[in-house]
Every structure is written in C-alpha cells, then in structure tokens.
Amino acid sequence: MKYISTRGQGQTKDFQDVLLAGLADDGGLYVPESLPTFSAEKIRSLKGLPYNQLAFEIIKPFVGGTIADDKLKQMIDESYDEFSHQAVAPLQQLGNNQWVMELFHGPTLAFKDFALQLLGRLLNHVLTERNEKAVVLGATSGDTGSAAIEGCRHSDHLDIFILHPYQRVSEVQRRQMTTVLDSNVHNIAIQGNFDDCQDMVKKCFADQSFLPENTRLVAVNSINWARIMAQIVYYFHAALMLGAPDQPVSFSVPTGNFGDIFAGYIARGMGLPVERLIVATNNNDILHRFFQNNDYRKETLHQTLSPSMDIMVSSNFERLLFDMHNRDGGAMAELMSAFQETGNIRVDDEAWQAIKALFDSSRSDDQQVCDTISTLHKKTGYLADPHTATGIRATETLELARETPVVTLATAHPVKFPDAIVKAGLDAPALPVHMTDLFEREERYDILENDLPSLKAFIQNT
Ligand SMILES: *Cc1c(COP(=O)(O)O)cnc(C)c1O
Secondary structure (H helix, E strand, C coil): CCEEECCCCCCCECHHHHHHHCCCCCCCCEEECCCCCCCHHHHHHCCCCCHHHHHHHHHHHHHCCCCCHHHHHHHHHHHHHCCCCCCCCCEEEEECCEEEEECCCCCCCECHHHHHHHHHHHHHHHHHHHCCEEEEEEECCCHHHHHHHHHHCCCCCEEEEEEEECCCCCHHHHHHHHCCCCCCEEEEEEECCHHHHHHHHHHHHHCCCCCCCCEEEECCCCCCHHHHHHHHHHHHHHHHHCCCCCCCEEEEEECCCCHHHHHHHHHHHCCCCEEEEEEEECCCCHHHHHHHHCCEECCCCCCCCCHHHCCCCCCCHHHHHHHHCCCCHHHHHHHHHHHHHHCEECCCHHHHHHHHCCEEEEECCHHHHHHHHHHHHHHHCCCCCHHHHHHHHHHHHCCCCCCCCEEEEECECHHHCHHHHHHCCCCCCCCCHHHCCCCCCCCCCEEEECCHHHHHHHHHCC
C-alpha cells in the first residue's frame, strides 16, 4: 500500500512514513494510491466479529505489511480495551430506521479516542523499532488535546506538548488534559485564542531547526492519515449490524474538519453500501454552503454551543476535492494556492452534481440544537450532546429514503458540554464513574505568552 500527496509533488510513502510525516512536503495531504476493496462476500464474513477483530480486518490492508500482524492486533486490542462499553461503539435506536452510534465510551468521552488510542500506540511501536524519539505537538480547542494525551502518555519515545487557549476551554476539557501528570505530558496554556495556538504549531512544523537532532515533530490532528484509517472501522461496524452488505445504510455526521465523515466516504469506496453521507454543521457552515451552492468560501468564526466544530475551513476537505478533480495533483496545487489568495473555491458543475448524489448537508444554529436536544429527550428519553444534536436534526429535516436505516454518529458524551444541556432546559448529567473525582485531581500546566520564541525555548528546555 502506497500513499500519495493530494498536491502531486510530495514523495510517495509507505504507511510508517505517512504515520510519522503528517503533512506531505508539498503541503498536500496523504491518501492511499488506491483503496483496498472488499467484496460483498468478504463483508458478509465480517458480520458478528467483536469490534477489535473487525478493526484488524479493516486496518490491515492500509498498514500494508509495515507492521507485523500480531503486533498490530495487540495494539488494536489494547486500544479498544480502554473503552468502557463492551460493544465499543453501541447502536441505540431512536425511532423507525433512526439510530445513533455512540462513539463516546473511550477514556476522554469523544469519538477522537477511536483514532488517538491507536495512533499513540502505533507511534510508540514505530519509534521503538527505529530507536527514535519524537515530539508530538498540537493545538486544541477542546477534545483533540485530551484524546491525544491519553493516547501518548504511556510512551517512552514521545513527549507530547498540547497548547490550549488560556481560560478559553471548558473546565471539564481543561481538567481532562491537565490532571494527566505523566512526565512526558506537557500542557501549555497560551495567552491568546485558539487561532494563535494553531498558528504557533504550524510555524513550529514549518521550521523544526529548534529541535535536538534525531527528534521529529509529529502531527496528531486529523490531517494524519492514521486517524482517518481508524475511523473507517465504525462505519463497517454499524452497517454490518444493520444488514450490510445486503442492506444499504446512510450516515449523518456532525462535521468540522471533515475528518470523520471522510472516513465514511472511504468505507464506501472500499465496497460498503453507504447510500448517503450527511454533513451536519453548526453556524460554521462552509461545508453546508459548498454542498448547497458550490461555494466553498472562508468566512468569520462563530462561537457556538458545539465548539468542537467551530472552524473556518475544513482541513480534510482537500482529500475529497482531490477525488473531485480526478486525482490530478497539479490541478489541486493550483486550486489550493488560488484558495490561499481568494479564500474561495468553486468546482466544475458536473463534478459538484456527481458528489451531491452521495453527500447532503444541513446547518443548525444554537437554538435549533437546544430545541433538538430537548424534543428528543421528551420523546425518547435520550440525551444527545450538542454536536450529536446537529446530526440528529439533519436526519429530521432532510428527505431521506424511508427504507434505508440512518445512523447519526454521537461524537461526544453530553457530560462534556453541560452548557448546551442546561440551555435546553435539562439537568447537566453526572460525570461517569472513572471521572467522578476529576474536580479534585491535581492539575499541572504552564502558562506562556503568545510568543513563538518562548514556546520554542520551552520545548527545547523540557
Ligand atoms: C472533533 C469533533 C467533531 C468534528 O469532527 P471532524 O472530524 O473535525 O469533522 C465533532 N464532534 C465532536 C464532539 C468532536 O470532538
């Protein structure tokens, strides 16, 4: 299995190198040169497998022999053993052909654990084999930071630095990061906003000369292919439970950076009968505007009750655009550099029509999210988090084939976002058992000015 860059110039790499690289040299994103495909018969043979065994079957072709099967199996087993629900990704039925798949039973209560539990272990394994050290550096506005820390904390080969905007993440989110006291975990509160944090991270990746020799910088945001790979699995898991390969299934996905839903698109490319993929956004609706009007245009950032989807542009969308341009890296390089200047992309009408046959979209504002949470709770007793609520509302407002099951991905546990629950007129839920003492635990983090040299010096001196 080889990986190529969406901008045509970056070196072709194998899985291990893509895992360590993050972004390609030409600024593009890595994608498989061609997808492994599963026949209906093969898909049928996966029915009933426990989640970790299914994960091994789906992930193995993407790893392409660069990690021994028994080692890969062990890492997958360990990753999903950390989940508190036996089914790992349980389905709940909300109504006729309406389902949610709960992706929040991992250690940090959001779907990001599915990829980052495995990513931490994969990195540790590859670095151990190569006898190398790496620095994981990332910025977080909430869920990514804690999931990455949980995934990396046990590695002797990794130091992890996570930047969050000082006093601008929720207390649960901050404490999930800062109460992890392992010596390789470094939380930094930057006196600035999330964009300042992100900007400093990007600059560190662009000029890595401040790092000691033989140390690499590794990206853990969703531009890293390994994250997409791990997320493909639960699309198979849900579809198999609802009758695939003999019954098609649709998915509604709360979307920010287009990582999670892109994994569903890949699952379909591998042969899974996915009928529709629904992009559910909050007021940060660049993707909704694209799917409605063929107008992908950067606008200002809105703060919403679903903060993990508060983005201006979607970093993984380039991977879909690449396919929409017949995988022409040269055309993509031009398109993306034009986007840098104009902040706007419009694609060929035929390609846009074709992609709309698969994707649909819906936008929900905060009021609609709260109404959805409260109505759903009244009707069914089910408590959805505000991200999940955008997905549920999408399935209710769009016209979908009634005979096709629709699965909304429940991307976070409602306890992480009590503000929205309270605004919906409901009681904030209690912390799960393994977190009940979260507010008594010791915290550790450093506060730094919004200043690149200070950050580089901090990383150097650690
Ligand atoms: C990260 C996140 C999302 C958005 O996922 P993308 O892959 O960026 O589309 C949605 N919901 C929650 C709770 C998240 O943490």
